Amino acid sequence: MPKTSKKSQIVRSPRVRIEFAVLITLRCNFRCSFCIVKDLLEDTELGRGPKDMDYSDFKVLINKLAKRKEKNVCMGGGEPFLHSDAALMASYAAQKLGKTHASITTNMSLFPTDPDAAKKLLKSLGEARLNMSIDREHLRHDKSLPKRIKTAIDSAESYDDLKVIAVARNSYEARHPFPKSVSRLIPMELKQNMDLRFDYYSKMHEHPKTEDLSITFLPNGRVFAILIGASPNIKAMIGDWRKDPLEKFMEWRSQAQYFGLTRFN
Numbered sequence: 077m078p079k080t081s082k083k084s085q086i087v088r089s090p091r092v093r094i095e096f097a098v099l100i101t102l103r104c105n106f107r108c109s110f111c112i113v114k115d116l117l118e119d120t121e122l123g124r125g126p127k128d129m130d131y132s133d134f135k136v137l138i139n140k141l142a143k144r145k146e147k148n149v150c151m152g153g154g155e156p157f158l159h160s161d162a163a164l165m166a167s168y169a170a171q172k173l174g175k176t177h178a179s180i181t182t183n184m185s186l187f188p189t190d191p192d193a194a195k196k197l198l199k200s201l202g203e204a205r206l207n208m209s210i211d212r213e214h215l216r217h218d219k220s221l222p223k224r225i226k227t228a229i230d231s232a233e234s235y236d237d238l239k240v241i242a243v244a245r246n247s248y249e250a251r252h253p254f255p256k257s258v259s260r261l262i263p264m265e266l267k268q269n270m271d272l273r274f275d276y277y278s279k280m281h282e283h284p285k286t287e288d289l290s291i292t293f294l295p296n297g298r299v300f301a302i303l304i305g306a307s308p309n310i311k312a313m314i315g316d317w318r319k320d321p322l323e324k325f326m327e328w329r330s331q332a333q334y335f336g337l338t339r340f341n
């Protein structure tokens with residue numbers, strides 16, 4: 077268990093959000109300046125990083141989380157849809173964890189523009205929610221994104237199946253996370269429920285309400301505690317989910333919830 081000395085506590089906040097991120101691939105077709113796994117993506121590109129997570133390993137991990145009745149589990153990467161089993165995994169997670177507790181976060185670059193294909197993809201996710209990661213930097217990466225976003229919104233059976241996530245790098249982007257041309261594609265229901273995060277490398281004192289703790293599971297077994305919204309030292313390796321009991325990682329959650337967040341070294 078990490079130390080909890082007064083000195084190591086950088087904020088006391090009952091507002092901290094905890095999420096569990098299962099990174100099913102460390103491949104990505106974008107390179108964002110704010111990416112919290114940039115180093116891991118680069119390692120993977122150079123052939124030094126972990127291979128994609130097997131479906132069988134994924135099921136073992138999700139079963140462990142389901143047994144503990146864990147909530148707020150998100151699949152991601154990298155870009156998760158570069159993994160051929162992404163939809164199958166999302167559907168399995170929703171089946172085991174419950175409709176409101178499983179989601180998959182994508183940069184939307186691989187989402188179909190054809191409405192029938194889009195409906196088919198959304199159906200294949202089962203009851204998992206699709207988190208559309210949309211922000212100014214992503215929109216600069218790929219000019220086809222507005223069309224893909226519109227197709228997803230038009231094809232979803234319910235807005236409950238979608239969520240918009242955006243990263244802002246300054247106060248202007250916090251007020252205007254995307255340009256008007258994209259903003260008008262997004263219905264008010266989704267905007268009201270948008271998950272807006274500040275650039276993970278921004279100074280925390282500028283954005284005191286953005287503390288999130290992510291317990292992040294990697295394909296090779298490693299587990300990171302990642303503090304989103306603080307700088308520097310935001311990421312700490314805390315064990316191996318194949319070898320260590322999940323309880324070990326959950327201690328980080330209780331610490332964050334009850335004692336404030338710990339500076340990670």
Ligand code: SF4
Binds near residue numbers: 108111
């Ligand atoms: S799309 Fe996501 S995973 Fe890919 S580089 Fe950007 S932030 Fe990182």
